[in-house]
Amino acid sequence: MAVITMREALNQALSEEMERDGRVILMGEEVAEYQGAYKVSSGLLQKFGAKRVLDTPISESGFAGLGVGAAMQGLRPVVEFMTWSFSMVAYDQIVNNAGAIRYMSGGQYSIPIVFRGSSGAGLQVGATHSHTPENWYANVPAMTVITPAFPDDAKGLLKSAIRSNNPVCFIENEKLYGFKGEVPEGDVLTTIGQARICREGSQVTLIANSASTHVALASAEQLAADGISAEVVDLRTIKPLDIPTILASVVKTSRVVIVEENKPFAGWGAQVAYEIQHRAFDSLDAPIERVTGLDVPQPYARVLEQAVMPSAERVTEAAKKTLG
Amino acid sequence: MASSGAKKVRSKEKPGNSPAMLPTLTPSERVDLLRKMVLIRRFEQKAAQAFMQAKIRGFCHLYIGQEAVAVGSISTLHPTDAIITAYRDHGHALARGMSSRECMAELFGKITGCSRGKGGSMHFFSKEKHFHGGHGIVGGQTPLAAGIAFAQKYNGTGEVTVCYLGDGAVNQGAFHEALNLAALWKLPVIYVIENNEYSMGTHQSRSSAGYPLVKRADGYDMAGITANGNDVDDVREKMWDAVQLARTESLPSLVEIKTYRYRGHSMSDPGNYRTKEEIAERKKESEPISMFKERLYKEKVLTEKEYEEIERQAVAEAEDAIAFAEASAEPEVATVFEDIHAPEDQIAEFRPPIGS
């Protein structure tokens, strides 16, 4: 299997799906001539031409809404936000139009659109540029929310997202674009809505997504050095949530730490904690712990931002707390 | 632009010594304009070096090439008039009189920075200097400017607001909503489009319909004015008209200032979308600092020797700012929980400690 970066995996997914289906188009700021602000769309203009790979003005509300309108007519737009932090000016289009038109029209329309782009904190870009908004979009009933942590999932899930007839928020993390992993060649799809166990363990379950999965894995190493066996569950999809996989792990370990980069209040981890206590109360040997971004706007200074980010150390400490 | 049907204002036709006339600067005041432009240039060159050494991180957008816009326009304002801009904010901050030290310290993420190290390059603030940010989201500052002007009018302060934005930002919905509000409610605000021809890697011809951009004033029945951003005198003259309109008649205007940035969009941009020749060409024909310097030589208000001294002082000030920033303390980790809520409301008391 080829070892490629997350960036290349995403690029392959886009390229293969555009090859396969002439209704798939890609638009966003700097996606075409500049080859993508993060180079995810590199080469696609050259392959598919300016009719299908479109540079937009800095008008997120306009082009996100335009994408929804085109989807109502059967096109399958992939709309790139240079970062998800900039999706906020398009929030109405995503929530009220992409999120509700099928329902409020009594099922007359499909909205086969993918909103995708970079997200995340930790690179000192400050409060306006550091959002991880998966929980905001997961709050929209009709929305699918995908947050891959590894290149193979990034490719397989993006392909599935483009083929889905539902609106999808596909939230990448800037810190992972250069992350390398094995990716199967060809038309391999990853099923939306399935978590994966990326490290087996028996004493505590660490539940994470996206970049936080790597924080959880680093913590699992630290815990192993102290003789503690941690299982790491990578959710991959925030919505729909893979409750059976989560519960199976909780039944096995009886202890849970949830790791998420977004802010704690109504973060997706709060929902996961609710599902666990509701469905597996008797399996729990300790209160569920959460390690999240701290509840402050993202600061610029490195020392402050490091304190805000979930870290392996904070996860390890939380895991030990569950073990008493 | 003559093609625009926008209302035009001509201060030159106004009589003699009335306050509506652009004040003639003394020679030393003219030299001060040059001094400010040189300081901004040297400050940013030092900042760029510090960025390469990873002492400054995140996004860092340089203003090099555009100095005459901030310096010229801000020189037509009272120190209590409000300024607000986007993320390319170092030049406006320095032109407004924020210190090189507090600005550099902010870039270094130090507690002595103008935003206590919390904002970084894109989010400079100084309420004291009526500098209301440094805004990272394209177009996000434009409605704020209308609000600041609204408050100025409401409170009858006689002050005006200047809001800077880029040629790419004109295509944000927020900007159009703000223009309409400003015109409808007759707010004393001046929107300055710093047209440097590019939004990141996109030339203006690929991002906007309807040129010149100042024509957008027409739709809102606002005054539309254009200026040459490489010529600090022209910027002053044209801005003065807009400022008078805001100050005396409480009317907004849209000013399009033609300029050019010499560096990448940010420090992370290799700039492959334009040629080195294009940049060299622009520098040759209209580099704002040398253009103004040559004019001052001709006017005999500046000698080469004096210019060398200006350069020396600017470099010394930039170096001092770097030394200050390096020597300043990192913020205490506990400050991460400060500045979230109004302390008098005591909401912070309910906040759990870090890491719990």
Ligand SMILES: Cc1ncc(C[n+]2csc(CCOP(=O)(O)OP(=O)(O)O)c2C)c(N)n1
């Ligand atoms: C809403 C939003 N979309 C995208 C961005 C990313 N971005 C930052 S600056 C920029 C280009 C802006 O160009 P322009 O308005 O011409 O200003 P300039 O950078 O030339 O000063 C882009 C696309 C952003 N910060 N906010």
Ligand SMILES: [Mg+2]
């Ligand atoms: Mg521009």
